[in-house]
Amino acid sequence: MAGGACDDHASAGPAETVIWVTGIGVVSPLGVGAELTFDRLVRGDGAVGELQLFEPADCRSRLAAEVRELDVAQVAPPEQLDTWSRTDAMAVMAAREALLQAHLTPDASEGSAVDLIVGGSTAGMFETEKLLAEMSKNPDSIEPLKRMLSHPLSATADRMLDTFGLLRDARTVCSACSSGANALILGASRLLSGRSSCVLAGGADGLCRLTYVGFNALAALSPAPCRPFSTSRSGLTLGEGAAFLVLETEAHARERGVEALAEFRGWAVGSEAHHITHPEPTGETASRVMASALAMAELEPTQVGYLNAHGTATPLNDAMEIAAIKRCFGPAAPRLMVSSSKGQIGHTLAAAGAMEAAISVMVVQHGRVPPTVGLGEIDDACAGVDHVTDGRRQDVAAAMSTSFGFGGSDTALLFSRPGAFENKSGFVRRRVFVTAAATLGAEGICGAEDAGRHVRGGDPESVAKRIEFKAADYLDLKRARRLDRPARMVTAVVEHGLAQSGCPASRLADAGAIVAAAYGSVDACANYVQRFTDRGARFASPAVFPNLLPSSPVAHASVYLGLGGPVFASADVGATAEGAMVAAVELLEVGQGRIIAAGGVEEASDIIDRALGPLCTGHVGRGPRSEGAAVLVFEAEVGDGDVMSRAIAEVVWSDAWRDRCDWLGLPAPVGRSGVFVATDVPALGTMLTGSGWAKVSRYSVSGRVGHHECAGGFASAAAVSLLAAGKLDMAFVIGLAPVRQRALVLRACPHGAKP
């Protein structure tokens, strides 16, 4: 390696490896409370019934598993009742139970600092979908506007921040039906990365017309209560709920004198890159993810006693899942107890991964195993495991939970009984480097060589509201035909970034992408609701429905590009791209994935311009938003020197917080340094005071790229560009929102990084 390399990295070193689950909370269709839900699951009780929340007109099913006793007014502060959703209320109830079980004081504003990660997919959709339909006809007809505060996916995390004084930060993640499981992985990664010693992670999702009608359009709803793994299975039953787990390092729990319910011993996330709605029939990726979770846990297949399956009861999912189990567990599969909880509580979508993680924790905790309710004759394609048809009393030393989301985002989590196995070997946190940047905006597509132009200044008012983007210039339209505009923007920018990084095409299977979308595809959701409201559910488009989630653009990109690594969206309004980047760094540091393109995408939208933007990010103002997509490519040190030789900069610090950062470990600016931000606001100066970065030159990009939620991604790319050009030695990239801040410090590696 050439001289002039980066200094030694200060934070690498042996890290805490043991993570405990110390609290669980569940709100399920079977009841409020983790233990109540578990008892009823093991007894074989079901909660599937006639849908009461709304009229499922024109749908092939009239069933759902609802949380019937939910009363938002009993949870929300009276003055905020009109801005809370059912999802928010369930999340707060489940989280409170988990915090109390972990002997944490939810309302304490001092003392324990707990970071929150919420997996979600619809948030306040039920409460806002009729307003959206009105707005899609006339964006100015928005009354009551305040109700829209519950719409953004991050609204649930915001309500939880408002409710629980002990929360230090809140982030939101979406990977459709594996969102809750990925929230747990992000939480555990944060613990292992050493940035936190206690997190609250889980998922929440309330029923809404949009998902009910959408799954109906996909012919995925079963007219009868769903029958996982059965010959007669004919689709899923939708449910709703919330589940949260308190995860903390063993050392932190011992210091507080709190006992473990289970050890969170292994996990893995990967992508199928197969199809936006169909699972990969061979189960190859699901099997790889299960095997990776086992390897991380340092367990053999024979040591796992139980697997809580995704088990949606769609013909394709269940066959794929059992194929994957047999592939991963091999000769141990016939003795592996398997059940799906979905015949009892329905498919709770973004909550499912967390709900089923909570169930798996209680299985190892209590030595009782819940059955698959509705399992009649076992389908030949689902045979080969020990299907649990009645609740059993059986000691289980380790239990796995699997979740699979639209676009093939596969997740496996592994919990073990405390003390059942030897401690895992220690691990060393990996260094993380930036190897490329890419932006797609008003100035076309830019890489690290020219993204520096974004800081040249200009008038945000003169930036085009809708950028010129000809997908055919970047993508094969035949393969991209299912991709809507935001998905095409994400695919183009991720592809450009990965190509610029010098990462060989052969490594794409190792690459992942975390792309934030602050508000999701809000206009497309509005049009969808308007159409089925006006014309009936049978005219809801099956092909459009999978494009409506915040994770849809990045999921499509993974299928198009063949990405096999972690793929999901984050949704931290106001600091979206920076939030995705911080998450990517934490995952890479602790061994999830090797290459992650992370950033954001935002699409021009009248509804965001006129309602959501001004409501949710007051400091952005009502000016034209513009739109765009931007990513940085992050790569972990993997020992072969290749990554470091291609490195533009090293991530020497990153963190996420709310309002007040302790700047722990923040490096001082050295040499020529710059602070990079979407829009320079007075709050930035106040925030930096005392950090050493207060007097450093500031660069902002809104004059060139306009105001939009992904502008921070452009600021990050500009920073990388100036570092690559040798114009700066260090850059502090910071995303500022009213209640959340995310930041990274990058140090140039002009001649590659020193090993």
Next chain:
Amino acid sequence: MLTASADGMTREQVTAKLKEVLIEELNLEDKTPVDIDQAAPLFGEGLGLDSLDALQLAMAIEEQFGVRVPEGDEARPIFASVDSLSAYIIDHS
């Protein structure tokens, strides 16, 4: 609430409209109606469509022609080609 029907349309008119529906609903941006061989298989080979496309087409056919296409195994021969779909639409209008 149907807005369209194939009543009174000739087979050629149904086929021509069906090709437009295919291109529009399945975003076949690289195709024009003359590119679509009406006798060729729609799924697997040919246009390379899959079951998600079949659902989309079924919805669009009901919307554009007022004809409901059955689901599952019954639908297979109907979705075999543009010709078989046209024949089904005409027979059920």
